[in-house]
Amino acid sequence: MLEFTFNPDFIQNKYLSEKDEIEKWHRVLLEKLVRFRLINRGRTSEKWYKEFMSTMMKNKLFATLWQKAQMASEEQGIANYEHKIIVDARDKTRRLNFHILRSPLLQDVRFEMNYHIPGNVSTYHAFSR
Numbered sequence: 001m002l003e004f005t006f007n008p009d010f011i012q013n014k015y016l017s018e019k020d021e022i023e024k025w026h027r028v029l030l031e032k033l034v035r036f037r038l039i040n041r042g043r044t045s046e047k048w049y050k051e052f053m054s055t056m057m058k059n060k061l062f063a064t065l066w067q068k069a070q071m072a073s074e075e076q077g078i079a080n081y082e083h084k085i086i087v088d089a090r091d092k093t094r095r096l097n098f099h100i101l102r103s104p105l106l107q108d109v110r111f112e113m114n115y116h117i118p119g120n121v122s123t124y125h126a127f128s129r
Contacts, residue, residue: 002036003055005029006062013061015087021095026065028084033062033069039109080104083119088126096123 004010006029016022043049056062080102088094097119105111118124 002032002052002062005032006056006059008059008061011087011089011092015092021085024085026061028082029061030065030068030072031082033065034072034074037069038074085119094126096126098123 005012007013012025016025040049057066082100082102084098084100085095086098088096099117099119101115101117103113103115105113118127
């Protein structure tokens with residue numbers, strides 16, 4: 001999932017243009033990286049982890065935020081709540097607002113279920129048709 005969200009062609013990375021939108025998105029990404037670091041701290045010597053990090057460190061945005069994630073408070077990564085404003089794939093000028101609740105899977109905490117709740121009326125109406 002991280003490969004997808006850090007891809008320069010991912011809709012969020014490609015179409016967010018206002019400074020405050022980009023800063024908010026980068027905060028979301030930073031929280032994901034802090035969470036990833038915490039969940040996988042016991043797996044850093046595993047082959048998949050080393051290969052993943054080797055690949056991802058070639059991504060400028062990932063590398064920049066990974067450095068910040070090393071210094072970020074662990075509290076940023078443990079919350080099971082996230083507020084996200086995303087680009088509407090059908091209308092790149094429109095933004096969708098969500099509150100997201102996360103629940104890790106018991107068998108493997110690297111995976112989780114996300115429950116998206118519309119954060120405003122226009123987002124609700126976008127999905128109620």
